[in-house]
Structure formats: structure tokens, C-alpha cells
Amino acid sequence: MIKPVLISAFCVAAFLCGLSSAQFYFPNEATDVPNFGRCITPNRERALCIVLDDCKYLFNLLLSTPLLDSDRLYLSRSQCGYQNGKVLICCPDRYRNFINIPSVTPTTQAPPATPSNLLPQPGQCGNVLSNRIYGGNVTKIDEFPWMALIEYTKPGGRKGHHCGGSLINSRYVITASHCVNGVAIPSDWSLTGVRLGEWDTTTNPDCEIDVRGEKDCAPPYSDVPVEKAIAHPQYVPESRNQFHDIALLRLTKSVQYTDFIRPICLPASANLRSATFDGIVMDVAGWGKTETESTSSLKLKAEVAGVPISKCREKYATEKILLESTQICAGGKEGVDSCRGDSGGPLISLDNTKKALSYYFLAGVVSFGPTPCGLDGWPGVYTRVGDYMDWIQETIQP
Structure with a gap:
């Protein structure tokens, strides 16, 4: 289940604050990337579930320093699975070709199963999913999902x-x-x-x-x-x-x-x-x-x-x-x-x-x-x- 999130809560990146989208992506450039089905973003947008590396806007957002709590929450709630050790993300079309992002070639084959790679890595585990309330003693419904x-x-x-x-x-x-x-x-x-x-x-x-x-x-x-x-x-x-x-x-x-x-x-x-x-x-x-x-x-x-x-x-x-x-x-x-x-x-x-x-x-x-x-x-x-x-x-x- 992907829960709806108010857009205003994530009004930190220029796109999310309603600036002209033409400043940030190439809407007419075709992109053929592997996808793993349709999904709905936290903002209730229809999108495709793809490898995070292929979603240039969100990939760039992850690398930003410091990463705002609101952006971290949006990224966590946009995850839609894993494939060959790669994080999958619910990515709208316009996020795929964000300008000035280095190209990353996704892994095409899963590594051999060894004890070290049987354990998920940060980004795949321990996600700070919930907008938690500090000081209380009752958890939120999605807090500590492990x-x-x-x-x-x-x-x-x-x-x-x-x-x-x-x-x-x-x-x-x-x-x-x-x-x-x-x-x-x-x-x-x-x-x-x-x-x-x-x-x-x-x-x-x-x-x-x-x-x-x-x-x-x-x-x-x-x-x-x-x-x-x-x-x-x-x-x-x-x-x-x-x-x-x-x-x-x-x-x-x-x-x-x-x-x-x-x-x-x-x-x-x-x-x-x-x-x-x-x-x-x-x-x-x-x-x-x-x-x-x-x-x-x-x-x-x-x-x-x-x-x-x-x-x-x-x-x-x-x-x-x-x-x-x-x-x-x-x-x-x-x-x-x-x-x-x-x-x-x-x-x-x-x-x-x-x-x-x-x-x-x-x-x-x-x-x-x-x-x-x-x-x-x-x-x-x-x-x-x-x-x-x-x-x-x-x-x-x-």
C-alpha cells in the first residue's frame, strides 16, 4: 500500500514547488528502460516501477547534501521493490531524463549468492519510512516495519x-x-x-x-x-x-x-x-x-x-x-x-x-x-x- 502524501509537504525541490517543468527535464525525449510494472507515487501520480539509477531526478535527489527529511520520506515511500540487488523506484516519465545527471549503467545480472550479499544494504533496509513523532510511546502504524x-x-x-x-x-x-x-x-x-x-x-x-x-x-x-x-x-x-x-x-x-x-x-x-x-x-x-x-x-x-x-x-x-x-x-x-x-x-x-x-x-x-x-x-x-x-x-x- 502506498499512502497519499500532501504535495505541499514535499515542496523543497523546484519541480515540487510548481516551477516550470521545462527548466528541469526533456519531456519529449524517448526513454526505453526496463520497468517492473505500473505504480502510484506518494503524490498519487501514475508511474512505472524502474531501477532507481534510471530515474535521474530521484537519483540526483538521493545524492543531494544535506538530504531533507521530507525528501527522504518521499524517496522511501516511492520504493516499489528490488531487482538484482538494485532499488526499484516509482518514477513518473518526466523524472527519467533530468538534466546534468551522470549516466549510470544498471547491473544486468545478479551477483552470485554469497553470505555478504544475502543481507540488504542501506537504502534497501532500515528505511526511515515513517514521519515519526518523537517523545510519544505509541508507534505510528508504519514505524519499525521490520x-x-x-x-x-x-x-x-x-x-x-x-x-x-x-x-x-x-x-x-x-x-x-x-x-x-x-x-x-x-x-x-x-x-x-x-x-x-x-x-x-x-x-x-x-x-x-x-x-x-x-x-x-x-x-x-x-x-x-x-x-x-x-x-x-x-x-x-x-x-x-x-x-x-x-x-x-x-x-x-x-x-x-x-x-x-x-x-x-x-x-x-x-x-x-x-x-x-x-x-x-x-x-x-x-x-x-x-x-x-x-x-x-x-x-x-x-x-x-x-x-x-x-x-x-x-x-x-x-x-x-x-x-x-x-x-x-x-x-x-x-x-x-x-x-x-x-x-x-x-x-x-x-x-x-x-x-x-x-x-x-x-x-x-x-x-x-x-x-x-x-x-x-x-x-x-x-x-x-x-x-x-x-x-x-x-x-x-x-
């Missing part, structure tokens, strides 16, 4: 969701190992699926009222069976320390990306793998689902700041719990922390080092915290995803 609910089948065929996860490509979800083989998971439960595209667990489809007072609805959620649950081989379920609390869920089929189902990026670069996150404000989000409880029907979020591991070690040592560098501590404010997240759900950080392409990446996986959660002075503990990039890339398959 979030998943983990489904368990219980005796008698009953099903329930008791953990969270994050979509990282079309076939894999990352969650916590304790959601796969943890001691709190009853032995007669089977991890059988994931739910994607969810926002309000009491409705289907989900709808919210937009800024114009109109009802804006998402497509129905998607329940996808899990083919294989892969707990980290060094995870020890009975350990109080919960080292290596990370797992991969392979889905039975590839999922189709939409505005409401998209992958999050992983911390693949060297600087993100080794980042400390001390004092960095991040998001933790979810429905508050744990192995035994559920606290919200709406997807919630909270801002948490990274806490130095040395300080966190001192706190948890009083409970005879050891922490190591493969774990991140964040939060510690009363009533916040992972109470608004799910076991196995994401700790989300924003990489904005490249101004033309800011994106969200998965800094951590919700592991454990104090009981009851959200105690003042007790940060939540997360598995540091950057330390497990080699394992992830070695484990995932086409």
Missing part, C-alpha cells in the same frame, strides 16, 4: 505470541536464543511461525487516523511459518549470564516487502561492529511480550541511552550475574526499558554518518533485565549484534 512477533503452537493446536524479533532479509528473522530453547519456554510448545506487518494485535487490518483526519489502513498482517530455528551454538539456556543470547529463524518462503514489512540493516561495517553506544540514545520497541506475559495490544517504543558496560557489570554483579563485551546495557529509567519491548526484539540505533542516506540498524537483541522490569538504576541487557556478524553471515543461506 518488527516480528514469534508464534508458538501449544497443546491442542492453540497458538500464541510470546517473543519478538527483527526481519533482516526476505528469509530470516533475528531473535533471542532464549526464545528458541530457553528454560522459560515450556517443553510442549513449538516455535512455528512469525507475524509480520502487525501494529495493533486486536485488529486486522490495522488503521490509524492521519494528519488530515482520514483513516489510513495497512494491509492485513502476514503469518509466515518457520522452517528452522537456529539458536547460537554457544548459548547455555540455564546460565544466569545469558551470553550468546541470539538466534536466527529461517522462514519457509521469501516475504514480499511493503511499507509495513521491511528489513532492518545490520551493523556490518567495522565502526558499527565495534561501537560502544555509551550515552547514545536508541529505541527499544515492541508489544511488551515475554515468555509468560503480554502488556500491550499496540506496538510501543521507548528511548533508552547506552550505559557503559563497566558500570552495568557493577550493578549486575550484586546479583551474581556476569556481563561481557558481547552485551550492551541501555536504559535504567523507572518504568521504561524493555518493558516496552519484547524478549528477542530489537534495540534500534540510527546511523546518520552519511547525510544522504540515514538508516536504522539492529544494535542489540533484548535479552534480560531486572524483575520487575523498568527498575530505576537497572539497565536492560541486550546481545550486541555487531559481535555476531560473522556467525550470522556464515549461517544464513539463500
Whole structure:
């Protein structure tokens, strides 16, 4: 679903502000480029879905510095898929031959499937799709579209969701190992699926009222069976320390990306793998689902700041719990922390080092915290995803 956007909200480039279009493109020059079907732009224009490189106006807009938030939102909502690792964009005819743009030859063949290119790259993942509202604790309907609910089948065929996860490509979800083989998971439960595209667990489809007072609805959620649950081989379920609390869920089929189902990026670069996150404000989000409880029907979020591991070690040592560098501590404010997240759900950080392409990446996986959660002075503990990039890339398959 592509949601309508007021044109005035994007009145930043000359074309969008209603200046003469003849100043910016060649309307009569024929352009023969591969297309992948018809589409509707965020401004409700009929267009063709083509490789971003072939849509000269939008390609140039992406490279502009600084990239305005309104332009970033328009670009994100104009995406219409991927082909051979290339982003596809919903491109009106007049955008194709924008003046003074260097020619880019699109790739004609997909590269061999290797672990490194099985993961989407920035621009394909972690998109800042939603015009989010800061300071609130309820997410917007399309915020954090990589979030998943983990489904368990219980005796008698009953099903329930008791953990969270994050979509990282079309076939894999990352969650916590304790959601796969943890001691709190009853032995007669089977991890059988994931739910994607969810926002309000009491409705289907989900709808919210937009800024114009109109009802804006998402497509129905998607329940996808899990083919294989892969707990980290060094995870020890009975350990109080919960080292290596990370797992991969392979889905039975590839999922189709939409505005409401998209992958999050992983911390693949060297600087993100080794980042400390001390004092960095991040998001933790979810429905508050744990192995035994559920606290919200709406997807919630909270801002948490990274806490130095040395300080966190001192706190948890009083409970005879050891922490190591493969774990991140964040939060510690009363009533916040992972109470608004799910076991196995994401700790989300924003990489904005490249101004033309800011994106969200998965800094951590919700592991454990104090009981009851959200105690003042007790940060939540997360598995540091950057330390497990080699394992992830070695484990995932086409």
C-alpha cells in the first residue's frame, strides 16, 4: 500500500514547488528502460516501477547534501521493490531524463549468492519510512516495519505470541536464543511461525487516523511459518549470564516487502561492529511480550541511552550475574526499558554518518533485565549484534 502524501509537504525541490517543468527535464525525449510494472507515487501520480539509477531526478535527489527529511520520506515511500540487488523506484516519465545527471549503467545480472550479499544494504533496509513523532510511546502504524512477533503452537493446536524479533532479509528473522530453547519456554510448545506487518494485535487490518483526519489502513498482517530455528551454538539456556543470547529463524518462503514489512540493516561495517553506544540514545520497541506475559495490544517504543558496560557489570554483579563485551546495557529509567519491548526484539540505533542516506540498524537483541522490569538504576541487557556478524553471515543461506 502506498499512502497519499500532501504535495505541499514535499515542496523543497523546484519541480515540487510548481516551477516550470521545462527548466528541469526533456519531456519529449524517448526513454526505453526496463520497468517492473505500473505504480502510484506518494503524490498519487501514475508511474512505472524502474531501477532507481534510471530515474535521474530521484537519483540526483538521493545524492543531494544535506538530504531533507521530507525528501527522504518521499524517496522511501516511492520504493516499489528490488531487482538484482538494485532499488526499484516509482518514477513518473518526466523524472527519467533530468538534466546534468551522470549516466549510470544498471547491473544486468545478479551477483552470485554469497553470505555478504544475502543481507540488504542501506537504502534497501532500515528505511526511515515513517514521519515519526518523537517523545510519544505509541508507534505510528508504519514505524519499525521490520518488527516480528514469534508464534508458538501449544497443546491442542492453540497458538500464541510470546517473543519478538527483527526481519533482516526476505528469509530470516533475528531473535533471542532464549526464545528458541530457553528454560522459560515450556517443553510442549513449538516455535512455528512469525507475524509480520502487525501494529495493533486486536485488529486486522490495522488503521490509524492521519494528519488530515482520514483513516489510513495497512494491509492485513502476514503469518509466515518457520522452517528452522537456529539458536547460537554457544548459548547455555540455564546460565544466569545469558551470553550468546541470539538466534536466527529461517522462514519457509521469501516475504514480499511493503511499507509495513521491511528489513532492518545490520551493523556490518567495522565502526558499527565495534561501537560502544555509551550515552547514545536508541529505541527499544515492541508489544511488551515475554515468555509468560503480554502488556500491550499496540506496538510501543521507548528511548533508552547506552550505559557503559563497566558500570552495568557493577550493578549486575550484586546479583551474581556476569556481563561481557558481547552485551550492551541501555536504559535504567523507572518504568521504561524493555518493558516496552519484547524478549528477542530489537534495540534500534540510527546511523546518520552519511547525510544522504540515514538508516536504522539492529544494535542489540533484548535479552534480560531486572524483575520487575523498568527498575530505576537497572539497565536492560541486550546481545550486541555487531559481535555476531560473522556467525550470522556464515549461517544464513539463500
